[in-house]
Amino acid sequence: MAIRSMHHLGITVTDLAAAVAFFQELGMELEGKAHMEGEFVDGVIGLDGSRSEIAMLRTPDDRYRIEFSEFQTPESIDGSSHAPINALGLRHVAFVVDDLDDTLARLEPHGAEVVRNVENYQGMLKTCYVRGPEGILVELCEYFS
Template sequence: MTIKSMHHVGITVTDLAAAVAFFEELGMELEGKAHMEGEFVDGVIGLDGSRSEIAMLQTPDGRYRIEFSQFETPRSIDGSSHAPIHALGLRHIAFVVDDLDDTLARLRPHGAEVVRNVETYQDVLRTCYVRGPEGILVELGEYFS
């Protein structure tokens, strides 16, 4: 048996509102928010007495989701949110955009910073990495038709 699909990627943040605003500006849509606590949640995530707020965002086509969690208790620990791309573990999320320059202009007021350069690969793609809220690395790519 194989998996049916991927449901979501989870990211823990200290400022849920900033993360939601950034990714909504990118074009993701808020699917819902919820308060999470209790035996069921503790049993799933392995933390006793946890309380958190979550927000689920989805891509416009509804295929992909990111779940952002902000913990009230226990207090979040620093997981090297500004680690470089070659550090072990989950490092970036990639999105295809219609207009890279416009996307960058809209994200800058939300704290997005290009990691180094916007680069062009042959006549196929313009791409770059940006750091968003909480140091989340986001790869943006505009493909040429």
């Protein structure tokens, strides 16, 4: 049996509205929001008495999704939200954009900060890492034709 597809990536945040606004500005589309609690949810995630709000966003091509979760109970714990890229674990999500400079300008009011530089690789692509809400690392790439 092989994997048929990847459904989504999950990211826990403390400010769901800010995360949704940031990723919508990036170009993702809100697929839906839901309140999550109860025995079924607790059984799946392994936390008793959990309550959360979730938002599912998808890329415009409908191929990839990110689920953002904001927990009311139990209280979220710090998962080293500002860890550097070489820290163990899931570290970043990457997107191809049409215009990197425009994307950065649109994300700046949402708190995006370039980690260090915007770099050009051999005239083929322009790329950088930005920190978004809650320290989420986002790699942005603009390919040149």
